[in-house]
Every structure is written in structure tokens, then in C-alpha cells.
Amino acid sequence: MKIGIVLYPTYGGSGVVATELGKLLAKKNHEIHFITYSQPVRLGSFSENLFYHEVRVSDYPLFDYEPYETVLASKMVDVVKHEKLDLLHVHYAIPHASAAYMAKNILKSQGINIPFITSLHGTDITLVGKDPSFEPVITFCLNQSDAITAVSESLKNDTYKQFSTNCDIKVIPNFVNLEKNSSRKKNKLRKKYASDEESILCHISNFRKVKRVKDVIKVFDKVNKVKKSVMLLVGDGPERNLIEEFCRELNLSSRVVFLGKIRDTSKVLELADLFLLPSETESFGLAALEAMSKGVPVISSNTGGIPEVNIHGVTGFLSNVGDVIDMSENALYLLKDKERLNNFSQNALNRSKEFNIETIVKEYEDLYYDVLN
Ligand code: GMT
Numbered sequence: 001m002k003i004g005i006v007l008y009p010t011y012g013g014s015g016v017v018a019t020e021l022g023k024l025l026a027k028k029n030h031e032i033h034f035i036t037y038s039q040p041v042r043l044g045s046f047s048e049n050l051f052y053h054e055v056r057v058s059d060y061p062l063f064d065y066e067p068y069e070t071v072l073a074s075k076m077v078d079v080v081k082h083e084k085l086d087l088l089h090v091h092y093a094i095p096h097a098s099a100a101y102m103a104k105n106i107l108k109s110q111g112i113n114i115p116f117i118t119s120l121h122g123t124d125i126t127l128v129g130k131d132p133s134f135e136p137v138i139t140f141c142l143n144q145s146d147a148i149t150a151v152s153e154s155l156k157n158d159t160y161k162q163f164s165t166n167c168d169i170k171v172i173p174n175f176v177n178l179e180k181n182s183s184r185k186k187n188k189l190r191k192k193y194a195s196d197e198e199s200i201l202c203h204i205s206n207f208r209k210v211k212r213v214k215d216v217i218k219v220f221d222k223v224n225k226v227k228k229s230v231m232l233l234v235g236d237g238p239e240r241n242l243i244e245e246f247c248r249e250l251n252l253s254s255r256v257v258f259l260g261k262i263r264d265t266s267k268v269l270e271l272a273d274l275f276l277l278p279s280e281t282e283s284f285g286l287a288a289l290e291a292m293s294k295g296v297p298v299i300s301s302n303t304g305g306i307p308e309v310n311i312h313g314v315t316g317f318l319s320n321v322g323d324v325i326d327m328s329e330n331a332l333y334l335l336k337d338k339e340r341l342n343n344f345s346q347n348a349l350n351r352s353k354e355f356n357i358e359t360i361v362k363e364y365e366d367l368y369y370d371v372l373n
Pocket of ligand 1: 013015017120123126210281284285
């Protein structure tokens with residue numbers, strides 16, 4: 001098949017999932033055309049069957065806001081026509097689904113029939129999408145999509161709750177590439193950050209409010225008071241300055257390392273003993289799954305789709321949003337007992353194998369064939 005994948009090229013989970021999906025489909029001999037405004041961070045080097053089409057919006061003085069959606073729709077029309085695509089798969093509804101709807105109708109007027117699949121990732125439904133400034137467009141585009149997928153049962157249910165649609169929504173969970181993730185090596189790099197007696201905790205996110213990074217620091221503070229530890233923070237975003245300030249207030253600056261944005265987070269995860277994800281809402285929690293695939297147990301909130309990934313008392317622990325005391329007690333329960341920590345680590349690794357990319361990609365391929373038929 002020739003598939004156009006429309007995505008955000010950034011570090012966010014939806015972009016990572018879309019890119020990894022495209023890369024594996026390309027290996028399976030499908031021709032993949034990524035359409036977005038800059039090179040996707042996980043795309044890596046050039047390879048056969050992979051193409052990238054950049055959407056460039058010109059800077060005209062009249063525009064206070066650049067009309068990205070219009071330029072994206074035009075680019076989709078161009079790529080579908082000239083590369084002879086069979087279907088479009090858009091990741092994250094805003095504004096990709098409405099651009100795809102527009103492209104589909106332009107092409108229809110020219111006698112070309114192109115179906116589009118919308119994959120919902122989370123905030124396009126749970127935070128941004130349900131806002132009245134987006135809702136009517138999202139509802140319409142959901143109803144116009146040739147197929148809709150959601151990354152968890154929780155997100156599927158939220159979609160039915162928030163939007164008036166009774167379209168069939170297929171749950172296809174996110175995945176990890178176990179080929180490169182299967183073994184957990186204790187890296188000699190670990191010594192650079194912590195002594196053998198100290199534990200390493202890790203958090204990876206885009207530092208938005210919804211991630212509750214302040215809770216990460218509160219949990220870490222409580223853990224560190226009982227068992228000396230180091231906190232590795234990966235990512236960057238609007239809350240970063242506040243969090244740095246908070247660490248200074250708590251006198252934790254020497255114990256909390258801000259690593260910034262990192263393309264391949266697996267090397268950091270290899271160093272970690274625990275992963276913290278106390279989010280306010282999370283449709284899936286890809287960062288948690290990636291940690292588990294490195295054998296890192298997860299201390300998280302019990303919100304959204306996280307319980308579909310992290311199993312309470314098996315691969316880690318779930319707590320109510322904001323309950324930093326429970327989270328820190330759970331963290332210490334694991335960190336204080338090496339054998340227990342190892343068991344949870346093994347469980348986390350085993351659980352992640354259920355989300356192997358090879359299995360999940362097949363579900364997308366089947367859906368593509370269904371839609372084309
Ligand atoms: O909110 C983010 O971290 C980014 C966002 C995105 O679109 O990239 O993440 C959402 O999609 C990921 C991939 O499907 C999910 O793993 C995240 O749970 C989800 N984020 C939220 O629901 C807050």
C-alpha cells in the first residue's frame with residue numbers, strides 16, 4: 001500500500017507512535033509518505049520506502065495566524081495525486097482530521113477517491129478537542145472519517161462521552177519496539193549519576209501542566225529523605241522554569257538532573273530504578289510503556305488509560321492523582337527491597353511484550369485493508 005501519514009513531528013507520543021508505525025510499515029514493503037512541518041524526531045536516517053513531505057507556510061504580513069491547516073490540506077492533495085497514495089492516516093485530530101476531510105473532498109471533485117483514518121491520541125479529545133472552540137469541527141470530522149482508532153479503551157469511552165458520535169472506534173494500543181528494547185543492561189554511565197547505594201528515579205514528559213511535574217519532585221523529595229536518590233528529568237516545556245525554581249526551594253538542585261530533550265530516551269531508562277508518571281490525565285502513557293520495556297517499574301496516577309498499561313502491584317503501583325504520599329510510599333516499598341524491585345522489573349518487562357510493535361502494526365494493516373475494501 002501507499003500510505004500518507006500526517007503527524008506532529010515533535011517529541012510528543014502521537015508523533016513517536018506515528019513515526020515508528022510508518023518505519024515498520026516501510027520495512028514491510030509499504031510505501032510511506034510522512035506529511036508534516038518538520039522532520040519527525042524519531043525518523044532517523046534515510047531508508048527505502050520512506051518519504052517526507054514538508055508543509056511550509058509562507059509568512060505573509062496579513063496573517064496574524066499562519067493558515068497551517070489550509071497549506072496542509074493542499075499538501076495532502078498534492079501528495080495523494082502525484083504519489084498515487086491509497087489512503088491517508090492522520091494522527092491527532094486537531095487540525096489533521098479537518099485538513100484530511102478538506103483534502104478528501106477536493107480530490108473527490110477531481111475524480112480521486114481517498115479514504116482517511118483518524119487516530120485519536122488523547123489531548124485532542126480530553127483537553128483541547130472538547131473545548132467549544134474546537135468541538136463542532138472535531139465532531140464533524142470524526143463522523144466523516146472512514147475509520148477512527150483510539151489508543152486505549154479509556155480514550156474510546158471519553159470520546160463517546162465528549163462528542164456526539166456513534167461511529168465505530170477501534171482501540172489499537174500504543175506499542176514499543178522490543179527489538180532494541182529487549183535487554184536491560186546496567187550501564188557504566190550509571191556511576192556518573194549515582195553511587196551503588198543510591199537509587200535513580202526517572203520522569204520523561206513535555207513538562208506541560210497535565211503532567212504534574214511538581215508532583216514528581218514532591219514524590220522524589222519524600223523518597224530521597226528516606227533513601228538517598230537521584231532524579232533524572234528528560235524533556236522540556238512550559239513548566240520547566242517553575243520546576244527548576246521548586247527544586248532550588250527544596251534544596252534538591254544537586255539531586256535533580258535536568259537532561260532536556262533527548263531523541264533516544266532508552267539510554268536514560270537503562271539507568272533508572274523507577275519511573276514516575278503522576279499525570280492529571282493520560283490517554284495511554286507511552287512514556288510509562290517505554291520505561292517498562294526497559295524493565296523499569298512505574299509509579300503513576302490511576303487516570304485515563306494508564307491502568308491499561310501499568311498493573312497495580314505487578315508492574316508498579318497506581319495512586320489517585322495528587323496523592324504524592326501514597327506514590328512515595330509505593331516507591332520506597334520497591335526501592336527498599338532489591339528482590340522485590342527485581343520482580344517488579346521483570347514483570348514490567350514481560351508486560352511490555354504484550355505491546356510489541358510487530359503485533360500491533362498488524363492491527364493497523366488489517367484496518368487499512370478493511371477501509372480500502
Ligand atoms: O500530552 C502529551 O504528552 C502529548 C500527547 C501527544 O499527542 O503526543 O500524548 C498523548 O498521546 C500519547 C500517544 O498516544 C499518549 O501516550 C499520551 O498518554 C497522550 N497524552 C495525554 O493524554 C495527556
